[in-house]
Every structure is written in structure tokens, then in C-alpha cells.
Amino acid sequence: MHKPKFSQHYLIDKTVAENVVKGGSFTPEDTVIEIGPGKGVLTALIAPQVNKLVCLEIDTYLTRRLQEKFKDQTNIEIIETDFLDWPIRNFKSQISNLKFISNLPYSVTSPIIRKALSNKSWTTAVFMMQKEVGERILSGPGSRDYGFLSICTQFYSVPEKLFNVSSSCFDPVPDVESIVLKFTRKKISVKDRAIAGKMFELVKAAFSQRRKTIINPLSDALNFPKTELTQILHKAGIDPSLRPEAVSLVQFLELTRLLANKS
Numbered sequence: 001m002h003k004p005k006f007s008q009h010y011l012i013d014k015t016v017a018e019n020v021v022k023g024g025s026f027t028p029e030d031t032v033i034e035i036g037p038g039k040g041v042l043t044a045l046i047a048p049q050v051n052k053l054v055c056l057e058i059d060t061y062l063t064r065r066l067q068e069k070f071k072d073q074t075n076i077e078i079i080e081t082d083f084l085d086w087p088i089r090n091f092k093s094q095i096s097n098l099k100f101i102s103n104l105p106y107s108v109t110s111p112i113i114r115k116a117l118s119n120k121s122w123t124t125a126v127f128m129m130q131k132e133v134g135e136r137i138l139s140g141p142g143s144r145d146y147g148f149l150s151i152c153t154q155f156y157s158v159p160e161k162l163f164n165v166s167s168s169c170f171d172p173v174p175d176v177e178s179i180v181l182k183f184t185r186k187k188i189s190v191k192d193r194a195i196a197g198k199m200f201e202l203v204k205a206a207f208s209q210r211r212k213t214i215i216n217p218l219s220d221a222l223n224f225p226k227t228e229l230t231q232i233l234h235k236a237g238i239d240p241s242l243r244p245e246a247v248s249l250v251q252f253l254e255l256t257r258l259l260a261n262k263s
Contacts (some may be wrong), residue, residue, distance in 0.1 A: 035102035064161035100125035117156040134179035157183040197257040206244035
């Protein structure tokens with residue numbers, strides 16, 4: 001019996017699988033990237049609905065099983081690779097309508113989501129993940145769950161909750177509950193995309209001391225005098241006495257623009 005090498009939890013509930021796939025609203029024109037197909041539960045449901053299905057599986061044993069299982073389905077390509085190392089830029093230039101789907105590995109959920117959402121060609125993504133992580137993604141300013149991941153995902157997309165998933169729907173049974181989220185890509189201006197990296201650095205710095213007022217961690221990170229930074233914060237519509245969790249994505253973006261113009 002194959003023992004999971006990467007702490008995988010395989011979805012075994014067919015109804016949940018059908019509902020996850022339904023969330024993708026797939027069409028015969030779609031190209032879909034499935035990240036970590038595992039034993040192919042979602043794969044078998046997606047393939048008849050789409051033009052092309054590319055499955056990226058890091059586990060050698062599972063890759064061989066999938067290749068054997070789907071060897072007669074010409075629209076499925078199974079690649080043994082780690083999605084985080086896979087050169088998606090080379091692939092996406094060949095297609096126009098790209099969607100993602102995955103039962104995400106708990107240990108690398110955040111980096112996978114950030115890589116998927118930050119590329120320019122996708123339209124829709126449906127990801128199942130640990131419920132706690134999903135709640136962080138959905139949270140807004142003023143929530144204790146609001147932070148870097150919330151801002152990063154909401155910069156690139158509009159996330160929405162589809163449904164919760166009980167731990168009993170997986171084998172082996174995880175210690176946590178799961179949630180399925182749908183992401184719809186936002187149109188982002190060239191200028192805003194160009195400063196996205198700077199904004200994320202700013203957000204990370206702010207939340208590195210989330211219990212302090214925002215001027216303190218930013219002053220340390222930027223090496224700015226507090227008097228000068230106070231003026232810039234006010235111009236961005238940010239009260240310097242606020243904690244980072246009270247500052248919106250729009251305000252962080254405006255602050256980044258002002259700082260970029262100053263440098």
C-alpha cells in the first residue's frame with residue numbers, strides 16, 4: 001500500500017468532488033491546470049468538460065498511476081513536477097482561457113495560491129484548503145484574520161466562499177476542517193502590477209508588528225523619519241495611529257504609489 005510522501009489527504013467523497021468541479025463552471029474551450037491531482041478523483045470529472053487538462057503531480061508513484069489510469073484520454077496531460085518549480089510562463093502563452101483547480105496541500109497552500117493568482121492569463125480558480133487559511137483570505141480590514149494573505153489574494157482576485165468540507169471526506173482524515181473558495185481574476189493596471197512587489201513588501205513590514213500602530217513598523221522598515229512618514233500616511237488616507245489590520249488594500253496601494261513617486 002502506497003504511503004503518502006507529502007502528507008496528502010485524498011478527497012474520497014464523490015458529492016463533494018462533484019461540487020468542487022461544478023464551482024469551476026468549465027466549458028469545452030477551457031484549459032485547466034489541476035495542481036496535485038492525487039488519485040484522480042477531480043481529474044475524472046473535469047476531463048470530459050474541457051478542451052485540455054494538465055495535471056501536475058509531485059509524487060512519482062501517483063504520477064505513474066494517473067498516467068496508467070488516463071492513458072486513453074487524449075485531452076489529459078500528466079506531468080511529474082512541483083507546481084512551485086514549474087515554468088508556468090512558458091505554458092500559458094499557448095492558451096487564452098486558463099483555469100486552476102486543486103485540493104491544495106496544507107503545507108504549501110499560500111505559496112501555491114500566490115503563484116497561481118499572480119500570473120496574467122487565468123480567469124477562474126477553485127481551491128480547497130484548510131478552513132482557517134480560507135477565512136484569512138476572505139477577511140477584510142478590522143478582522144483579526146486579516147493580513148498579508150488577505151491583501152495578496154484580494155489584490156489579484158475576488159475570492160468567494162463556495163462551501164465547507166468536513167474532515168471525514170478525506171483519507172487519511174485530517175485534524176482540521178476544509179473550505180472551498182472560488183477566485184475570479186481582477187483586471188489590474190500595468191502601473192499597479194508594476195508596484196505590486198513593493199506593496200507586498202510594505203504589507204509584510206506592517207504586519208510584522210501587527211499589534212503596534214502602523215507608523216512604527218513602517219518607519220523601521222523604510223528608515224523614514226516619523227514626521228515625514230506621518231505626512232505620507234495622511235496623504236494615503238491612513239491614520240498613523242491605526243494598527244495594520246485596520247488598513248485596507250486600497251490604502252496600502254495608494255501608500256505604495258506615494259512612496260514610489262517619492263523615491
